[in-house]
Amino acid sequence: MFSRMLINIPFTIFMLFTIFFFSETLPSYAGGPTELVKQTVDKVIEILKDKELKKPHKTEERRVALRKAIDERFDYEEMAKRSLGIHWAKRTPQERKEFVSLFTGLIERSYINKIERYSDETILYISESIDLDYSVVRTKIITKRNIEVPIDYRLHKSANQWKVYDISIEGVSLVSNYRNQFNRIIRTHSYDELVKRLKTKKDEILFEEKA
DSSP: OHHHHHHHHHHHHHHHHHTSSSOEESSOOTTSHHHHHHHHHHHHHHHHHOTTTTSGGGHHHHHHHHHHHHHTTBOHHHHHHHHHGGGGGGSOHHHHHHHHHHHHHHHHHHHHHHHTTOOOOEEEEEEEEEETTEEEEEEEEEOTTOOEEEEEEEEEEETTEEEEEEEEETTEEHHHHHHHHHHHHHHHTOHHHHHHHHHHOOSSSOOOOOO
């Protein structure tokens, strides 16, 4: 049961990063959360279209540029905090710093190469809603097979900037999915075991319960 749950995570982040490709805007919200998300999309598209960066010896340079563009819009610290849930409060400042770094690397290490493989999905920006310092940008990805997949970005204001702290794919929250996994590992084993797995696992199925 646990292993089957984990398989959803690679799909979720794949769909998350697939959204940073050739996109089609419906309503436009200048200066709002939707426009800021679109700005990130445009930066990634520009990098992917750069003929110089497509050259094999430019792979690392291209990936650094992609990470920089994406990192500008995502609040990995907030995502990591929410993913760790109730266990965050028990961590020391040093442990929190380490966990945020590992969590960020978890996403970047496993999925940055998928950004480079796909480029012909269509993205529709459907709507946005704002409630004080929180907002939701609702989008829809149209796959090659003409399948529609709703993707919602949840943002909050951090240092007076809109930053993404969660993504929902077909109603399934990325943060909640990770929180369930992390909580299970900590309760079954320990926090140290979670950190160990984050440091050592490099394949797409990130965690496996030992038999």
